[in-house]
Amino acid sequence: MSTSVVVVESRTSDPVARKGTEVVNVDAPEQQRQLPPMEIFLDLDRSGPVPLYHQVAERLERAILDETIPAGSRLENEVDLAARLSVSRPTIRRAIEQLVGKGLLVRRRGIGTQVVHGRVTRNVELTSLYEDLQRTGQHPETRVLGHELSPADEEEATALGIPVGETVLRVQRLREADGVPIAIMENILPPAFADLERSSLEEHGLYQILRARGVSIRVAKQRIGARAGTAKECSLLDIARGSAVLTMQRTAFDSAGQAIEFGRHCYRPDLYSFEVTLVER
Amino acid sequence: MSTSVVVVESRTSDPVARKGTEVVNVDAPEQQRQLPPMEIFLDLDRSGPVPLYHQVAERLERAILDETIPAGSRLENEVDLAARLSVSRPTIRRAIEQLVGKGLLVRRRGIGTQVVHGRVTRNVELTSLYEDLQRTGQHPETRVLGHELSPADEEEATALGIPVGETVLRVQRLREADGVPIAIMENILPPAFADLERSSLEEHGLYQILRARGVSIRVAKQRIGARAGTAKECSLLDIARGSAVLTMQRTAFDSAGQAIEFGRHCYRPDLYSFEVTLVER
DNA sequence: AAGTGGTCTAGACCACTCA
């Protein structure tokens, strides 16, 4: 049995973290009261472009985050739910699966589906640090420290799937949020993107720029680690010399499975951390 | 459009990493030769307990890792595949979805399904560090540094969903692999597990013990960060005083959605890192 | 226009859990 395990979201930063950590665990431990799952499903759009299962999942998720459906409570069973919403069971199942994947619901055969206990951590959708920061209401700024064409070393070539020595665009940026430095990012881009302009990198996230060019990132492989920062890194991040930094190496692939970007980043660990939810399949 | 993003695996360690990083990128960049996907599907067991879609996914995955189906190549379309394997389309789709979720395949509407380019990173299934190490052929040993009952502080109570001050089992362990210290782990367990014995913790992973008690972890929420190690941590991990450590905080939930374990761990960053694959949904 | 994946349905049988 190769029960591989699966994760769900990633990467949250907020300098003001922990502030919203109040527990709302008023419920009795064994509580499983069968809340009649309210009809917050009445506005399903059956002709629009949004998939039915997604609409259902959205409404369910909202209700769970609202605690309209309280933590720990049981959901109505699949067949009844399907009947009440006038959708097929596979459709309702797909919606539920989506939330199981997000770690909001748990299913047990023969038992039922329950809302996971415990504080729900806000999901962070992914794209790039720039957009993460925007989304959390901060004001990201970027300083381009370096921007040059040079030959790929072996690690870079391997990651991008190009020959060693091929000319690549090498960009170094410092990312700040509300004036505080958060990350130093080095990105290596294959020849096709060698014309990316320095100025646009100051104003937009890398992934925004790529998306505007019709490139959409579909898969990214990351390695997260730590080490002591170099003198230069510490000075840029405005931390004491020799301090720890959080590091992330990433290779991103587009929808054709082609490597698009390789990056080596380091983060100020007091201002940034990665959040991941693992879900057993 | 809430394109939340999804991850796939997590947590790889191996002191001897990077050793297997040879590229096998002999293929022409634009290559998409339509390899007739061999009949490595002929031994499907249609009556056993293993789901059909899982068997198909397994065989496909093996073929991709083997490069029997080369990186970048297109897969046969779903309907034909379904017909040839004599399964329904939903079944074959489910198998493919599983691999898309692992970051091995990419699908595009109107185009087809392709194998992702680029080095495939070995998946690491999840359970616990102990089993990770075992799986990678190392010999994990555990030293129990502390093992006591004491009242939960606010952070711990919040994570576990119990009242502050409730008695919890607090365990501190040092994990070594082949004699080298890798991690210091502090785990807090709710009252129900207060009877866990010190000796069994020396010999088995925490998750193994829990599983033997019929508890299965289904969801875990983790936060990964970095900081300078304390004097005690550095000495235990056998690194220079003040060195960086990689940290992970985790709350694990069982199949009833009940919090089972809260942990604060720190890792030697030269020997351990986290790997994550993100997949756009 | 042809080919692809994306969605959805209606119904079936099974395996598991619990009273």
Next chain:
DNA sequence: GAGTGGTCTAGACCACTTG
């Protein structure tokens, strides 16, 4: 034995991409 989720089928229509 009743109720639950887990799997599977057969077929339908749609949206998108490419020639």
